[in-house]
Amino acid sequence: MSRIAYFGPQGTFTEQAALGFVHAGRDELVPFATVPQALAAVREGDTEAACVPVENSVEGAVPATMDALAEGEPLVAVAESVLAVRFSVLVRPDTEVVRTVASHPHALAQVRHWLAEHLPDATAVSTTSTAAAAVAVQRGEFDAAVSAPVAINHYPLRELATGVADVADAKTRFLLLRRPGALPEPTGADRTSLVVTTADRVGVLAELLTELALRGISLTRIESRPTKGRLGEYRFYIDLLGHVAEPRVGDALAALHRHCRQARFLGSYPQAEPAVSGDLVAASNEDFIAAADWVASVRQGAGA
Amino acid sequence: MSRIAYFGPQGTFTEQAALGFVHAGRDELVPFATVPQALAAVREGDTEAACVPVENSVEGAVPATMDALAEGEPLVAVAESVLAVRFSVLVRPDTEVVRTVASHPHALAQVRHWLAEHLPDATAVSTTSTAAAAVAVQRGEFDAAVSAPVAINHYPLRELATGVADVADAKTRFLLLRRPGALPEPTGADRTSLVVTTADRVGVLAELLTELALRGISLTRIESRPTKGRLGEYRFYIDLLGHVAEPRVGDALAALHRHCRQARFLGSYPQAEPAVSGDLVAASNEDFIAAADWVASVRQGAGA
Known part of the structure; x- marks a missing residue:
């Protein structure tokens, strides 16, 4: 069983990218709160590899990634993954009216037109990640979350809409990094x-x-x-x-x-x-x- | 009185940069929730100008700024401002023990060493902006906020420390944008x-x-x-x-x-x-x- 660190929390686009690098039954994904922490885990040998965003990230951690790769112990990318930035809008199973929509500010900015058309009366509320929005919806703090599609695997929510994106071909790129070898x-x-x-x-x-x-x-x-x-x-x-x-x-x-x-x-x-x-x-x-x-x-x- | 839009909320580094562009008694600062909204305000003539971050921003809005400038009605920068990224750690006046420290994840990443040295037992909590952290501290949700120095002007908090930064010379750059002229x-x-x-x-x-x-x-x-x-x-x-x-x-x-x-x-x-x-x-x-x-x-x- 080898451990793969990723920039968490669970239910974000980075977890979705990390899942693409996993060999079922052989690798275990471990979330870290920041990109530098995920990279430190692989540098220190706590994990075999780390999956982090490098370009156009929805959750906005890209400068952190680049600086963390340029300094400290060298790490080398062995694979990349490109994900289409398409969101799912998640609600609790019994939700009928959506008055508040929560997500990371970058994600809200990328679905602004969709929200204006489909949920014109809902108030947009910022959270620290797309996954944090799903957690808050699960707790009943907000009505809907704009989340990575993978979030539905972690929270008992219902997909109000999928494939949501103002720009059809926006993409985010991730790297899988290991110690040099x-x-x-x-x-x-x-x-x-x-x-x-x-x-x-x-x-x-x-x-x-x-x-x-x-x-x-x-x-x-x-x-x-x-x-x-x-x-x-x-x-x-x-x-x-x-x-x-x-x-x-x-x-x-x-x-x-x-x-x-x-x-x-x-x-x-x-x-x-x-x-x-x-x-x-x-x-x-x-x-x-x-x-x-x-x-x-x-x-x-x-x-x- | 001319209105200047900025990427808010109040109490962030962007407000601090915008204050540097203001002529006292002649200009009024108006916060907007996202960079595209601040730029839309000046494009539509709702404000005379807009102040937004373009490089190395603590609050992480830079790709949004660049894309929003490349597309839509042209805007032209007439001034820039460079701020040192030095934080103030704010607490309520009566706080004695700091168990939780809140801020934007990018800000927390930039004071990690300082926190490990000065508040080793405090738990770091993410908020959507450095100013949101100050608001949450004011409300009693957390004990301390890692904020832009300007935040002290808006919230009845006490400076536990100022000039806090792991990297002494980190900087953020802002532009003041107007319609072409x-x-x-x-x-x-x-x-x-x-x-x-x-x-x-x-x-x-x-x-x-x-x-x-x-x-x-x-x-x-x-x-x-x-x-x-x-x-x-x-x-x-x-x-x-x-x-x-x-x-x-x-x-x-x-x-x-x-x-x-x-x-x-x-x-x-x-x-x-x-x-x-x-x-x-x-x-x-x-x-x-x-x-x-x-x-x-x-x-x-x-x-x-």
């Missing part, structure tokens, strides 16, 4: 995450991204964050398509390492929703292997 | 914000940033966000040093406009904490004016 095998549709720290100098980010572009590597995400406590430094979170085991990706990471004060590898793992990669211009993995072979043979006096 | 005058230490949408193509961001680097322009922030509902597109939020009225910045923005499907100007405004700009390499404003004069004279047959 063997990497997942390349699948041909992988993503690599890293965080790099650079001097604050005009053009430094243009240089980094040109190194990637020259190797035909697609970025899927970039975000700058101020580094805590060190002036004149910038930190960038970068997701790109490809696996560090690929020659062109390894070569690109080596180039970033040369340009940066610090580079931390955050994992190469299969894409949850394989992306169409851009056209490669003289930068396929075969091109890289052939070019390295050519330089090696030139150096040995065996080619020209 | 006359821009603030350049001060020599300005920042320009914009959001651009590009095709999803290898190297497109490297091209944009190279256009900025070649003009000696310092980035202070970049963040990618998926565009809602359109596949194969990326949106970037970019902050850079300089004012659009400067020749080199105007020239750079024109270059970005040429590379992007859509470019939206989010304002040029004085930096709250003037940054040291990087070295300019053949890209000062004087260089730009001289170069344009030269091309114009060449075109007229008057130079060579």
Whole structure:
């Protein structure tokens, strides 16, 4: 039985994502109150892995995740999960009139139009998580909760509506993190995450991204964050398509390492929703292997 | 009397930032429950301006702000404010023992070490905002609230501690937004914000940033966000040093406009904490004016 930490409480989108990583009968999910606590659990060996949100989270913990991954003992992502942000509206079985609707403020913001159309007279009330709203409805404090679909598994409530979302294709992304070890095998549709720290100098980010572009590597995400406590430094979170085991990706990471004060590898793992990669211009993995072979043979006096 | 909307409730860091934008006796602050509601108020002319967090917010509303600025009727920032994230711990005047400490989960995460040292036996309880924690303490629901310093102005509480923060230099940035109109005058230490949408193509961001680097322009922030509902597109939020009225910045923005499907100007405004700009390499404003004069004279047959 291996334990997997997740950013709780039970009944949130993060639990729903964590369930997707679980092997039935073999893994046990353990909720933690904050992202740093979930990451501390895996760092300290209390759990085998941790599932946390990294992008566009409904419950709003994303900056906490990124900062916690950039500092402290290294952790490496071995899998990702992308969930559609679609809510269930839960009520007690005997509820007939909905006067109050509770949820995390970010969730309420994402169903504003739906509420205006379907429950125009209900007052929206903020709670600390979507799951806390379900608990409060169960206790009779509010009439309805806007919750992750998985919440219905934990509370004896009734689904007044499902698939609720103002924007049909909003998504949240989660990572499964472990202590460093063997990497997942390349699948041909992988993503690599890293965080790099650079001097604050005009053009430094243009240089980094040109190194990637020259190797035909697609970025899927970039975000700058101020580094805590060190002036004149910038930190960038970068997701790109490809696996560090690929020659062109390894070569690109080596180039970033040369340009940066610090580079931390955050994992190469299969894409949850394989992306169409851009056209490669003289930068396929075969091109890289052939070019390295050519330089090696030139150096040995065996080619020209 | 002009009305200024802000992301409330009363007693949060956003109110504290908004107070810095107010002209005493001339402006009135009006709290709104969400960032989109505060922005809607200024868009619809209900208020003259809106103050919202954009970076590293304690209350966690930043993605909401960025998305709400990228879509809907344009708004333009005319001022920014940077607040140190230092909390006050508030208790009722007669409190002697602190058994429970309440705050927004992000605030609790930022004072974890302080709590472990000074209130090791207190249980941490999450509330929807730092101000909601102060209200709950006033009502007797909890013993202490971790709040923005401004909260003491609204609630009859006592400061058990002030200047509380695990990380001494954590900061939150706020913008004051208005409907488009006359821009603030350049001060020599300005920042320009914009959001651009590009095709999803290898190297497109490297091209944009190279256009900025070649003009000696310092980035202070970049963040990618998926565009809602359109596949194969990326949106970037970019902050850079300089004012659009400067020749080199105007020239750079024109270059970005040429590379992007859509470019939206989010304002040029004085930096709250003037940054040291990087070295300019053949890209000062004087260089730009001289170069344009030269091309114009060449075109007229008057130079060579």
